[in-house]
Amino acid sequence: MSLRYALLGIILKKPVTGYDVVRIFKQQMIYFWSSTHSQIYTELHKMENDNLIDHELVIQETLPNKKVYSLTDTGKKDLIRWAIEEPLKPAKIKDNFLIKTTIFPFLPIVEIDKLLDEVIEREDKILSMTKKWQEHFNNQEERDVGTILTVEYGIRYSEMYLEWCKWAKQYINEIK
Amino acid sequence: MSLRYALLGIILKKPVTGYDVVRIFKQQMIYFWSSTHSQIYTELHKMENDNLIDHELVIQETLPNKKVYSLTDTGKKDLIRWAIEEPLKPAKIKDNFLIKTTIFPFLPIVEIDKLLDEVIEREDKILSMTKKWQEHFNNQEERDVGTILTVEYGIRYSEMYLEWCKWAKQYINEIK
DNA sequence: CTTATATATGTCTTTTTAGACATATGAAAC
DNA sequence: GTTTCATATGTCTAAAAAGACATATATAAG
Known part of the structure; x- marks a missing residue:
């Protein structure tokens, strides 16, 4: 709805x-x-x-x-x-990569690294597209506040995701 | 699936x-x-x-x-x-609060603050519950790597959300 | 005593959603 | 000349999901 x-x-x-x-x-x-x-x-x-x-x-x-x-x-x-x-509802998320994360201990390390690299590449692309859009948007005369807020959200979300991926990669490889 | x-x-x-x-x-x-x-x-x-x-x-x-x-x-x-x-798919999100954000310029400032405060309160609760679960989990003998990774994700997600909310609140009130 | 919470498992109906199928033109690239 | 991309709008079917309805006992709190 x-x-x-x-x-x-x-x-x-x-x-x-x-x-x-x-x-x-x-x-x-x-x-x-x-x-x-x-x-x-x-x-x-x-x-x-x-x-x-x-x-x-x-x-x-x-x-x-x-x-x-x-x-x-x-x-x-x-x-x-x-x-x-209308009452606020907590966000609903469907992230199939994070389901895979839950069974990392049962996967070969090579496959884990492959998955993480794939996600990092994907999120990197999304992040740079969002940043490009933000830049383009910032160069317009009339800047809509709603868009300023949500684009910033998109960037922060991708940055968080990427940082977590890099942390996870390091963590996985430390414990071998 | x-x-x-x-x-x-x-x-x-x-x-x-x-x-x-x-x-x-x-x-x-x-x-x-x-x-x-x-x-x-x-x-x-x-x-x-x-x-x-x-x-x-x-x-x-x-x-x-x-x-x-x-x-x-x-x-x-x-x-x-x-x-x-199975191919990775980008996460699907359904966040009705962020839809409301897109029309902030058309809402009275009082209502915007109310919405942001409600979300901050909600996320604060979720974050502290997650941290409690992480702490409890860390005190167990056998710690599952999958859980370590996803709980950390949960915490980072909530923290990002909260920081964005606080930034948004400040931004909105600065531009009046 | 009564209410709420935890244990324990389900069904049913409606809505939402994904994804394929469908059509048609213009412009640009190769 | 042919393919691909952008414009422009839809339908159809199957799967997934939400949310209400349904039942029954134990225990703890007030």
């Missing part, structure tokens, strides 16, 4: 197409909410059905037509209500 | 009841995988059906009978195979 409020939050800032919503979501929200384009398109339909958003069809000559979504008054009110009234 | 390998990892270390699996899961894996007791019981049935685990029924006089699960050879092989061969 929270996904719809993530999407409302995106559309609130400026009217955008479903395609834009997907793009913005993947760039800015992937650090703290996971979803796919199929779910986002479906959710947009439901939101329109619930009168939280509406769209204006923009006919394009060369490229496919597009729907530009905006919040309705109901949508805006519901978003603010949700943010203030 | 990864849940079953989390559960196999728990049972691998020593034979336990479904009830124990739930308890151990909530204490040790909640930092990186979310699930409920209903899903865990259901998954245990499926795993037994797939011949990854089997159980011995222990009749108790006063308390209800219990099923003590162990890994089969198939289960053990499949767990190790999964850990080494």
